[in-house]
Amino acid sequence: xxxxxxxxxxxxxxxxxxxxxxxxxxxxxxxxxxxxxxxxxxxxxxxxxxxxxxxxxxxxxxxxxxxxxxxxxxxxxxxxxxxxxxxxxxxxxxxxxxxxxxxxxxxxxxxxxxxxxxxxxxxxxxxxxxxxxxxxxxxxxxxxxxxxxxxxxxxxxxxxxxxxxxxxxxxxxxxxxxxxxxxxxxxxxxxxxxxxxxxxxxxxxxxxxxxxxxxxxxxxxxxxxxxxxxxxxxxxxxxxxxxxxxxxxxx
Amino acid sequence: xxxxxxxxxxxxxxxxxxxxxxxxxxxxxxxxxxxxxxxxxxxxxxxxxxxxxxxxxxxxxxxxxxxxxxxxxxxxxxxxxxxxxxxxxxxxxxxxxxxxxxxxxxxxxxxxxxxxxxxxxxxxxxxxxxxxxxxxxxxxxxxxxxxxxxxxxxxxxxxxxxxxxxxxxxxxxxxxxxxxxxxxxxxxxxxxxxxxxxxxxxxxxxxxxxxxxxxxxxxxxxxxxxxxxxxxxxxxxxxxxxxxxxxxxxxxxxxxxxxxxxxxxxxxxxxxxxxxxxxxxxxxxxxxxxxxxxxxxxxxxxxxxxxxxxxxxxxxxxxxxxxxxxxxxxxxxxxxxxxxxxxxxxxxxxxxxxxxxxxxxxxxxxxxxxxxxxxxxxxxxxxxxxxxxxxxxxxxxxxxxxxxxxxxxxxxxxxxxxxxxxxxxxxxxxxxxxxxxxxxxxxxxxxxxxxxxxxxxxxxxxxxxxxxxxxxxxxxxxxxx
Numbered sequence: 238x239x240x241x242x243x244x245x246x247x248x249x250x251x252x253x254x255x256x257x258x259x260x261x262x263x264x265x266x267x268x269x270x271x272x273x274x275x276x277x278x279x280x281x282x283x284x285x286x287x288x289x290x291x292x293x294x295x296x297x298x299x300x301x302x303x304x305x306x307x308x309x310x311x312x313x314x315x316x317x318x319x320x321x322x323x324x325x326x327x328x329x330x331x332x333x334x335x336x337x338x339x340x341x342x343x344x345x346x347x348x349x350x351x352x353x354x355x356x357x358x359x360x361x362x363x364x365x366x367x368x369x370x371x372x373x374x375x376x377x378x379x380x381x382x383x384x385x386x387x388x389x390x391x392x393x394x395x396x397x398x399x400x401x402x403x404x405x406x407x408x409x410x411x412x413x414x415x416x417x418x419x420x421x422x423x424x425x426x427x428x429x430x431x432x433x434x435x436x437x438x439x440x441x442x443x444x445x446x447x448x449x450x451x452x453x454x455x456x457x458x459x460x461x462x463x464x465x466x467x468x469x470x471x472x473x474x475x476x477x478x479x480x481x482x483x484x485x486x487x488x
Numbered sequence: 489x490x491x492x493x494x495x496x497x498x499x500x501x502x503x504x505x506x507x508x509x510x511x512x513x514x515x516x517x518x519x520x521x522x523x524x525x526x527x528x529x530x531x532x533x534x535x536x537x538x539x540x541x542x543x544x545x546x547x548x549x550x551x552x553x554x555x556x557x558x559x560x561x562x563x564x565x566x567x568x569x570x571x572x573x574x575x576x577x578x579x580x581x582x583x584x585x586x587x588x589x590x591x592x593x594x595x596x597x598x599x600x601x602x603x604x605x606x607x608x609x610x611x612x613x614x615x616x617x618x619x620x621x622x623x624x625x626x627x628x629x630x631x632x633x634x635x636x637x638x639x640x641x642x643x644x645x646x647x648x649x650x651x652x653x654x655x656x657x658x659x660x661x662x663x664x665x666x667x668x669x670x671x672x673x674x675x676x677x678x679x680x681x682x683x684x685x686x687x688x689x690x691x692x693x694x695x696x697x698x699x700x701x702x703x704x705x706x707x708x709x710x711x712x713x714x715x716x717x718x719x720x721x722x723x724x725x726x727x728x729x730x731x732x733x734x735x736x737x738x739x740x741x742x743x744x745x746x747x748x749x750x751x752x753x754x755x756x757x758x759x760x761x762x763x764x765x766x767x768x769x770x771x772x773x774x775x776x777x778x779x780x781x782x783x784x785x786x787x788x789x790x791x792x793x794x795x796x797x798x799x800x801x802x803x804x805x806x807x808x809x810x811x812x813x814x815x816x817x818x819x820x821x822x823x824x825x826x827x828x829x830x831x832x833x834x835x836x837x838x839x840x841x842x843x844x845x846x847x848x849x850x851x852x853x854x855x856x857x858x859x860x861x862x863x864x865x866x867x868x869x870x871x872x873x874x875x876x877x878x879x880x881x882x883x884x885x886x887x888x889x890x891x892x893x894x895x896x897x898x899x900x901x902x903x904x905x906x907x908x909x910x911x912x913x914x915x916x917x918x919x920x921x922x923x924x925x926x927x928x929x930x931x932x933x934x935x936x937x938x939x940x941x942x943x944x945x946x947x948x949x950x951x952x953x954x955x956x957x958x959x960x961x962x963x964x965x966x967x968x969x
Contacts, residue, residue: 285924286923286924287920288916288920308923309920309923309924310923310924310926310927310928310929312924313923313924313925313926314926318924319924321921321924324921325915325917325918325921327918327921327922327935327936327939328939328940329938329939329940329941329942329943330935330936330938330939330942334935335922335925335935336925338927338931338935339922339925339926339927340926342926342927342928342931343926346926378939395925399925399926
């Protein structure tokens with residue numbers, strides 16, 4: 238589904254990604270872990286198309302398309318979804334209205350008819366139930382005055398609505414207490430299927446207790462320095478990132 | 489050039505949608521302004537002697553007055569002798585029904601999106617259409633008159649209801665109120681008159697569309713609305729003008745008068761030609777709008793969506809004379825390119841327990857300057873007066889300006905006044921968030937701006953709220969910074 242080859246990127250003059258290689262197939266969940274400043278969020282941002290980052294080398298193929306050539310909105314329309322670490326507030330725009338706009342723009346791009354009000358409402362009710370979110374929250378201005386947990390739950394609701402092929406969860410666990418974490422993770426798990434894939438970007442192993450990955454990659458200084466299965470995450474939790482740092486230094 | 493600038497560049501090349509003209513034969517006054525011009529206009533309209541005298545009095549005061557210099561707008565001096573003060577589409581005889589209107593005119597209004605015939609048949613909105621200086625068609629008149637409601641052009645009202653005009657004309661905005669009001673009083677050519685009798689709730693929206701068509705012409709219309717005891721009316725005005733290289737002057741006066749328990753809701757969607765991307769051309773919009781809450785428990789509510797004009801100078805105000813009377817002002821003012829807007833409101837609390845609410849949302853883009861200027865005045869006997877003001881500014885790009893000039897003047901210590909103000913920029917984070925959900929940059933700006941202006945747009949009658957939303961989106965299309 239997603240094939241990343243030798244991806245290098247910088248912000249300003251600062252080179253952050255030093256050559257990333259990663260292959261993700263449908264049905265898989267990949268966790269990207271690493272110490273602060275290792276380039277985790279940069280990778281998520283580059284994949285979703287943030288303009289501040291300049292790609293200096295490499296290729297990213299997404300379902301046969303050159304992802305790097307697509308605008309951020311076209312990437313989303315092709316099926317990439319990013320659950321933000323810090324979802325922004327948009328005063329005066331309800332989540333419902335926001336989702337209606339998004340869904341219909343995506344449908345138009347795919348040559349589908351816009352959803353009528355009844356079908357949209359039906360879809361919304363179904364997804365609300367799936368991710369355990371209350372409609373009162375969706376009637377409010379997008380993320381305005383939401384608690385940390387509400388914001389993340391809203392992100393997962395949007396993910397459910399847009400049914401992406403590849404979801405990138407950027408530090409979704411930050412700022413969540415254990416109950417909120419469980420609800421958010423449940424939502425993500427319910428959305429997992431053989432047809433989609435998920436990248437979970439996280440600093441801590443904690444989230445991976447709930448969203449169990451097929452593969453774990455450790456990012457350090459802009460490179461994937463170690464890959465493994467979910468046991469690698471546990472090992473990291475036990476030994477700390479210094480273990481990786483020392484290993485890299487020894488090479 | 490950064491990406492932001494590129495987008496702004498695209499925005500600035502956005503064309504004005506209503507920039508067409510039609511070839512209507514016009515009956516014009518000679519260029520320039522003197523007492524003879526005033527007499528010419530009055531004679532053209534077969535006016536009674538008292539009205540001519542009233543105009544001449546206004547003209548003589550105007551000559552002695554000076555243009556206000558305090559607004560935060562800059563423009564070359566206006567040559568008042570280079571303007572045509574009266575231009576009427578030529579018509580053969582007076583019209584009895586809409587079906588007799590000049591087909592060219594009908595086409596004009598269809599281009600504006602108001603088909604008078606259709607309006608008449610399909611929607612529950614009565615329309616008075618004013619082109620250049622005169623009112624050309626009023627719909628739904630018969631139906632309204634069954635309820636005793638008068639809704640007609642100003643000239644017609646002078647002929648048919650002289651006692652009402654004589655009583656109320658200038659009662660809210662005196663002829664010497666300000667420079668532009670005096671000018672209007674001397675040369676006004678037409679406009680709308682509306683009278684709602686005691687206890688009547690007007691069953692439909694009343695609406696006037698103003699259009700400047702002829703070149704070198706100024707438009708000076710007058711609107712007067714009187715709501716008797718317990719009456720209610722919701723009124724909407726819309727305006728457009730052709731694209732012309734020279735600036736055109738629009739100096740209107742609107743007077744609202746509410747008796748005990750009466751309410752007038754006045755909404756404006758102003759889309760005069762704003763000038764091109766280099767600031768050439770466009771309408772100078774110098775307008776005096778004021779409402780008098782004369783009776784106890786009366787209410788006046790102004791809602792405006794201002795997207796057009798090269799220069800806007802406009803402060804729809806409420807004089808809260810009756811006890812427990814209420815004034816409201818809801819405004820969205822958008823400026824782009826080289827547009828300049830100095831707009832706001834005045835709330836003058838005279839009666840006891842009066843209250844007012846001000847919600848102003850400014851949006852500046854391009855190289856424009858957008859100022860909110862508001863005055864809240866609590867007079868000595870206005871005990872327990874209340875005011876709440878909220879003035880927000882939204883900036884797009886880094887070459888525009890937003891300014892706020894609130895004046896508060898309190899003479900009674902039981903008053904309670906709140907003022908909130910915020911300034912924000914449309915964030916790249918907000919735009920990106922929308923884009924990441926599949927929403928294009930332009931749709932994202934429209935979404936964010938409409939969300940920002942929602943509280944004001946919600947005040948508009950439903951069908952106009954939709955129109956206003958589209959207009960906001962169109963004015964700011966692609967404008968990100």
